[in-house]
Amino acid sequence: MYEDKTLTCRECGAEFIFSASEQDFYAEKGFQNEPGRCPTCRAARKQRTGGSDRPQREMHEAICAECGVTTQVPFRPSGDRPVYCRDCYSKNRM
Template sequence: MAFQDRSLTCVDCGQQFTFTAGEQEFYAQKGFMNEPKRCKGCKAVRKGGGGHGGPRQEYEVVCSACGQPTSVPFKPILDKPVFCKPCFVAKRAGG
Protein backbone atom coordinates (compact mmCIF):
# COMPACT_ATOMS: atom_id res chain seq x y z
CA MET A 1 0.00 0.00 0.00
CA ALA A 2 1.39 3.41 -0.97
CA PHE A 3 1.01 6.08 1.67
CA GLN A 4 0.90 9.80 0.92
CA ASP A 5 1.21 12.77 3.27
CA ARG A 6 -2.21 13.99 4.43
CA SER A 7 -3.27 17.24 6.03
CA LEU A 8 -5.34 16.86 9.21
CA THR A 9 -6.91 19.38 11.59
CA CYS A 10 -6.04 19.32 15.30
CA VAL A 11 -9.14 18.86 17.49
CA ASP A 12 -7.63 21.05 20.24
CA CYS A 13 -6.12 24.09 18.48
CA GLY A 14 -7.73 23.83 15.03
CA GLN A 15 -4.40 24.11 13.21
CA GLN A 16 -3.53 21.98 10.20
CA PHE A 17 -0.78 19.37 10.67
CA THR A 18 0.70 16.76 8.37
CA PHE A 19 0.14 13.05 8.90
CA THR A 20 3.19 11.91 6.96
CA ALA A 21 3.42 8.81 4.80
CA GLY A 22 6.01 7.43 7.24
CA GLU A 23 3.70 7.98 10.20
CA GLN A 24 0.84 6.31 8.32
CA GLU A 25 3.05 3.32 7.57
CA PHE A 26 4.05 3.10 11.26
CA TYR A 27 0.37 3.26 12.31
CA ALA A 28 -0.46 0.45 9.85
CA GLN A 29 2.43 -1.72 11.11
CA LYS A 30 1.28 -1.27 14.72
CA GLY A 31 -2.32 -2.02 13.81
CA PHE A 32 -3.60 1.41 14.90
CA MET A 33 -7.08 1.93 13.48
CA ASN A 34 -7.51 5.68 14.12
CA GLU A 35 -5.50 8.53 12.65
CA PRO A 36 -4.03 11.14 15.03
CA LYS A 37 -6.41 13.86 16.23
CA ARG A 38 -3.88 16.31 17.68
CA CYS A 39 -0.81 18.13 16.41
CA LYS A 40 2.49 17.35 18.13
CA GLY A 41 2.33 20.45 20.35
CA CYS A 42 -1.17 19.72 21.65
CA LYS A 43 -0.31 16.03 22.08
CA ALA A 44 2.69 17.00 24.26
CA VAL A 45 0.56 19.33 26.40
CA ARG A 46 -2.07 16.61 26.84
CA LYS A 47 0.56 14.07 27.91
CA GLY A 48 1.77 16.21 30.78
CA GLY A 49 3.82 19.08 29.52
CA GLY A 50 7.26 17.62 28.89
CA GLY A 51 9.21 18.47 25.77
CA HIS A 52 7.54 21.07 23.57
CA GLY A 53 4.39 21.24 25.67
CA GLY A 54 5.69 23.76 28.18
CA PRO A 55 6.99 23.59 31.73
CA ARG A 56 6.11 20.66 33.92
CA GLN A 57 4.46 20.98 37.33
CA GLU A 58 6.90 21.61 40.17
CA TYR A 59 6.14 21.18 43.88
CA GLU A 60 7.81 23.23 46.60
CA VAL A 61 9.25 21.05 49.40
CA VAL A 62 11.89 21.04 52.12
CA CYS A 63 14.77 18.58 51.64
CA SER A 64 14.56 15.75 54.17
CA ALA A 65 18.36 15.61 54.45
CA CYS A 66 19.62 19.21 54.59
CA GLY A 67 16.43 21.17 55.33
CA GLN A 68 16.83 23.55 52.38
CA PRO A 69 13.78 24.57 50.32
CA THR A 70 13.69 23.02 46.85
CA SER A 71 11.21 21.94 44.19
CA VAL A 72 10.55 18.52 42.71
CA PRO A 73 8.70 17.43 39.53
CA PHE A 74 6.34 15.06 41.37
CA LYS A 75 3.70 15.34 44.05
CA PRO A 76 5.36 14.31 47.33
CA ILE A 77 3.84 11.52 49.43
CA LEU A 78 3.48 12.53 53.08
CA ASP A 79 5.44 9.68 54.70
CA LYS A 80 8.23 9.49 52.07
CA PRO A 81 11.43 11.57 52.32
CA VAL A 82 12.10 14.10 49.55
CA PHE A 83 15.59 15.32 48.69
CA CYS A 84 17.06 18.31 46.88
CA LYS A 85 19.16 17.44 43.85
CA PRO A 86 22.58 17.55 45.61
CA CYS A 87 21.34 15.38 48.49
CA PHE A 88 19.61 12.99 46.10
CA VAL A 89 22.81 12.59 44.04
CA ALA A 90 24.91 12.11 47.20
CA LYS A 91 22.45 9.54 48.58
CA ARG A 92 22.36 7.66 45.28
CA ALA A 93 26.18 7.64 45.01
CA GLY A 94 26.52 6.44 48.60
CA GLY A 95 24.25 3.47 48.03
Protein backbone atom coordinates (compact mmCIF):
# COMPACT_ATOMS: atom_id res chain seq x y z
CA MET A 1 0.00 0.00 0.00
CA TYR A 2 2.77 2.46 0.92
CA GLU A 3 6.07 3.00 -0.85
CA ASP A 4 9.30 4.43 0.57
CA LYS A 5 9.56 8.20 0.11
CA THR A 6 12.61 10.43 0.10
CA LEU A 7 12.07 13.52 2.23
CA THR A 8 14.30 16.51 3.02
CA CYS A 9 14.99 17.46 6.64
CA ARG A 10 13.85 21.00 7.40
CA GLU A 11 16.57 21.38 9.99
CA CYS A 12 19.77 20.10 8.37
CA GLY A 13 18.68 19.76 4.73
CA ALA A 14 19.73 16.10 4.47
CA GLU A 15 17.58 13.64 2.55
CA PHE A 16 16.14 10.70 4.46
CA ILE A 17 13.84 7.77 3.71
CA PHE A 18 10.29 7.75 5.09
CA SER A 19 9.79 4.00 4.82
CA ALA A 20 6.55 2.23 3.96
CA SER A 21 6.45 0.70 7.45
CA GLU A 22 6.88 4.14 9.05
CA GLN A 23 4.06 5.49 6.88
CA ASP A 24 1.85 2.61 7.99
CA PHE A 25 2.72 3.37 11.64
CA TYR A 26 1.90 7.08 11.15
CA ALA A 27 -1.45 6.12 9.57
CA GLU A 28 -2.27 3.75 12.47
CA LYS A 29 -1.59 6.51 14.99
CA GLY A 30 -3.71 8.98 13.01
CA PHE A 31 -0.81 11.33 12.27
CA GLN A 32 -1.69 13.65 9.39
CA ASN A 33 1.76 15.05 8.56
CA GLU A 34 4.93 13.43 7.32
CA PRO A 35 8.03 13.87 9.51
CA GLY A 36 9.80 17.16 8.86
CA ARG A 37 13.12 16.16 10.42
CA CYS A 38 15.50 13.30 9.70
CA PRO A 39 15.93 10.65 12.43
CA THR A 40 19.20 12.25 13.60
CA CYS A 41 17.64 15.71 14.02
CA ARG A 42 14.53 14.20 15.65
CA ALA A 43 16.71 12.39 18.20
CA ALA A 44 18.77 15.54 18.87
CA ARG A 45 15.63 17.61 19.37
CA LYS A 46 14.17 15.00 21.71
CA GLN A 47 17.42 15.02 23.68
CA ARG A 48 17.39 18.84 23.97
CA THR A 49 13.75 19.05 25.05
CA GLY A 50 13.79 16.05 27.35
CA GLY A 51 11.51 14.09 25.04
CA SER A 52 8.79 16.69 24.97
CA ASP A 53 8.05 20.00 23.29
CA ARG A 54 5.90 21.06 26.23
CA PRO A 55 7.11 23.55 28.83
CA GLN A 56 7.73 22.34 32.37
CA ARG A 57 4.52 22.21 34.44
CA GLU A 58 4.03 24.53 37.37
CA MET A 59 3.71 22.42 40.52
CA HIS A 60 1.77 23.34 43.69
CA GLU A 61 2.25 22.09 47.24
CA ALA A 62 -0.57 20.18 48.91
CA ILE A 63 -1.13 17.90 51.91
CA CYS A 64 -2.20 14.34 51.11
CA ALA A 65 -5.74 13.76 52.39
CA GLU A 66 -4.90 10.16 53.32
CA CYS A 67 -1.40 10.04 54.84
CA GLY A 68 -0.75 13.74 55.58
CA VAL A 69 2.56 13.98 53.72
CA THR A 70 3.44 17.17 51.83
CA THR A 71 3.35 16.54 48.09
CA GLN A 72 3.38 18.47 44.84
CA VAL A 73 0.60 18.35 42.26
CA PRO A 74 0.31 19.86 38.75
CA PHE A 75 -2.84 21.83 39.60
CA ARG A 76 -3.81 24.45 42.18
CA PRO A 77 -5.77 22.63 44.91
CA SER A 78 -9.11 24.35 45.45
CA GLY A 79 -9.86 22.75 48.83
CA ASP A 80 -13.22 21.30 47.80
CA ARG A 81 -11.81 17.87 46.85
CA PRO A 82 -9.20 15.63 48.47
CA VAL A 83 -5.66 15.66 47.10
CA TYR A 84 -3.47 12.56 47.34
CA CYS A 85 0.27 11.95 47.12
CA ARG A 86 1.48 9.65 44.34
CA ASP A 87 1.50 6.53 46.56
CA CYS A 88 -1.98 7.06 48.03
CA TYR A 89 -3.39 7.99 44.64
CA SER A 90 -2.03 4.74 43.19
CA LYS A 91 -3.54 2.70 46.05
CA ASN A 92 -6.97 4.39 45.74
CA ARG A 93 -7.04 4.11 41.97
CA MET A 94 -7.28 0.31 42.00
